[in-house]
Amino acid sequence: MLNKHSLILRLAMVLVLTSLIVGVSAVKYYYQSIYQQEVDKAQRAIEQLHKTVASTASIAAYLKDKDLALEVINGLRKNDIILAAVISSEDELLASGGEHNPHTALPYPLYHPFLADDVVGYIALTPAQEGIQQGARNIAQSSVTLLLIQTSTLLLTFIILAYFIIAKPMARLSAELKQITAGSNNRLTVPFAQHDSEIGEMTKSINNMLAVAESHFSQERALRSEVQELGNRLQLLFEHASSAMILATQQGQIMLYNASTEKLLARLNLSICDSLFELVAQAFKDGDTLVERIRDSLDQDDVARGEYQLLNDTTGQSIWVHILVTRSYAQQQQSYLQIFIHDISSHKQQLAHLNHAASTDKLTGLLNRIGAERELDKRLAAQQNVTLMLIDLDGFKPINDIYGHDAGDEILRYVGQQLRQNLRKDDLCIRWGGDEFVVVVDALEKEQAMQLATKLHQALCQPTTLSNSEQVAVGASIGVAVSPRHGGDFKSLIVAADRAMYGVKRGDKNAVAFAAD
């Protein structure tokens, strides 16, 4: 309803105040003018009374007739507007009545009844001031009452109308508006009979605004759900990525990391820390060097990548990862570091496996020619001198022919075994092809080399029992070459050893020979 700040109450107060001020001034002015009118009227009436009694009063003054004068005065005093009257001749008071007031009394000269210019006395009439004032007051009062009734009726009517036409509809609109949530499809109802009024216009404007707000809200909602959807997908991508992902500030402060990061660290028995570089230093083998390399790379071209080995995991298994660090620029020259760590251990293992398979002879498990060349080149490149022995089996073909390929394979495996058992771990045992083998050991003097070759020869020539229970034995022709005496590379050593071995083959076979210089 109406509170003290209500428009209607304020309006009413202003109206009442204005009416009061205007009313009071109007009444004051009105009273004064009425009073003046009444005084003028009374004066006119007194004037007329004077005129009525003037001739008789003149006679009384002329003749100094006190009785006549008294009669005139008594007659005058019967009028309400006369408070007192005095008639005097030029030299004496003839008669008086009432309380004569010399201040308010109106004096009139009395002329000689027959000589118009001769003054014979005076008549002084005191108006009944009180009565005149009272009369004026009464008239003013009734006018004020009328004015008050009229004004208050108008005021009341105005206030009631204003309340029902303005205040109430507005209060209702306000209450209705309070119930409406911005963005909803609710609208205000135009108040009764206000369709084209200012309130109606305001209502329509508010409704337009609500409509605009609704459309904005729905657009925003759509946009927000789109953003959320995108966010969800990004989160999905981020959280479910098999790679560990870390986002850090330019200074290496870690801001965000995914579940895979935690899993990876858990495998290393580490926990996440604040600094990216500290984490790298802890998690990687030779981490400090890696950190330096990452910093250098980033400074050069904003990206650092490479395959590095982490610390062994809790089960002792080695972990290889591909690490990619990129610097990305956001707004305002702010840059971030994105780190992707992808576990490539299995890939590495597979590669090692393939490598092993490619360099290994399937049958004997010894190195094949490819693997041998690679290993030997490695050693020679490292300025390592070696002793090379080329072994060709004697009597293998007959066994193969008599007992079949399986028996041949058994013999080859047996030879491989014998070589392995009589050599150190670092020595190379190679199946050169068919029934030819190569052995590479550290550099030896001729004597020692020949001793080892003889020992190997004896071991090879030991009879063995095949799976078909046949007892067989093969012989071997061995050529020995040493570096750098017979050459600095693999090929020249082979050629030298091969020449020595053929020398044995051409002779009695089944013996050992040192290559010629």
Add this chain to the structure above:
Amino acid sequence: MKVFAALILTLLGTSLSARGAEAIAVIVNIDNPTKALTTKQLIDLYMGKLIAFPNGERASPLDMPHDSVLRREFYQLLTNKPIGSINAYWSRVKFSGHAQSPQSMASSTEVLQRVRDIDNAIGYVKLKDVTNDVKVVYTLAQ
């Protein structure tokens, strides 16, 4: 020549007064010491204000009959008011009994006789009727 001029004037005056009123003389006893009266003194004597001559001798004003032409003309010339006003004045004044109205005489002859007989009498007659045994103290003419 002077006699002639006076005669013409007299004739002219006579003819003029014949149209309106004739000149009126106010007369007193021949022994009355009053030589002349002012208009005011005369009015005051006839209106009851003065009851004595300037020498202090009591005056007794004489009037003509109530409805006589001379009376009307006398008051008309004296006060410049119609006779009705004079009558109304007396009807008011008499009521209170303070002033005495002039004594009414039957005719001019009677007025003359009275003035001759009584020392303090004062009356008015037409100027032409004035005799030598009375004294004119005032003349009223248009």
